[in-house]
């Protein structure tokens with residue numbers, strides 16, 4: 001039976017890929033980045049491969065767009081029209097970890113935001129948030145936007161050095177589970193990522 005875990009975040013570059021890929025590798029799940037915007041500096045799918053998801057568990061992107069910007073604009077620049085029906089969740093045997101692009105309200109097209117796509121999927125969604133200053137506001141705004149669309153929230157995954165009060169404050173005010181925290185790894189490789197995921201998260205959340 002297929003189970004889906006959606007990974008969004010408070011912003012671009014917060015560590016969604018590193019977390020999502022580490023999680024997928026740890027639980028033997030499939031990884032899917034439906035829309036990749038930006039090809040030159042490496043893709044999230046390539047990172048999945050480098051960081052320990054076996055090639056047969058990587059679902060190819062539905063769209064690969066050249067420009068590293070919001071997908072709606074990257075598609076316009078490439079002369080591509082994003083068809084939301086191509087963003088239907090693929091059928092896999094087991095668990096599928098799906099990663100958005102940027103934050104939850106990033107436009108996929110000029111009509112549809114990622115959060116709207118997440119609402120259509122209706123699957124447990126994880127918010128990846130930095131631990132640093134500014135995260136309380138960004139995290140609470142992201143959770144409000146998801147709740148406004150009735151997206152089921154599995155919890156928050158923090159990335160960065162421990163900030164106990166910020167992490168606790170977000171989870172208490174938003175009433176969401178704290179799934180765990182991934183520290184900044186000085187050497188990012190499959191082994192160190194696995195060790196950090198397994199020690200930083202309660203894996204029961206992902207069963």
Ligand SMILES: Nc1ncnc2c1ncn2[C@@H]1O[C@H](COP(=O)(O)OP(=O)(O)OP(=O)(O)O)[C@@H](O)[C@H]1O
Nearest residue numbers: 012013014015016017018101102182183184185188
């Ligand atoms: N825990 C970590 N330890 C070390 N480096 C990290 C960690 N998390 C993220 N990084 C680095 O920070 C950068 C941004 O991370 P990442 O690509 O995961 O962001 P993202 O949220 O997936 O961005 P996008 O919106 O483009 O998908 C990358 O260079 C990544 O290698």
Ligand SMILES: C[C@H](N)[C@H](N)CCCCCC(=O)O
Nearest residue numbers: 012037038068069070101102
């Ligand atoms: C290019 C980047 N790495 C992501 N793929 C897309 C981020 C879109 C952010 C849009 C925005 O919020 O302004």
Ligand SMILES: [Mg+2]
Nearest residue numbers: 016017044099
């Ligand atoms: Mg990413």
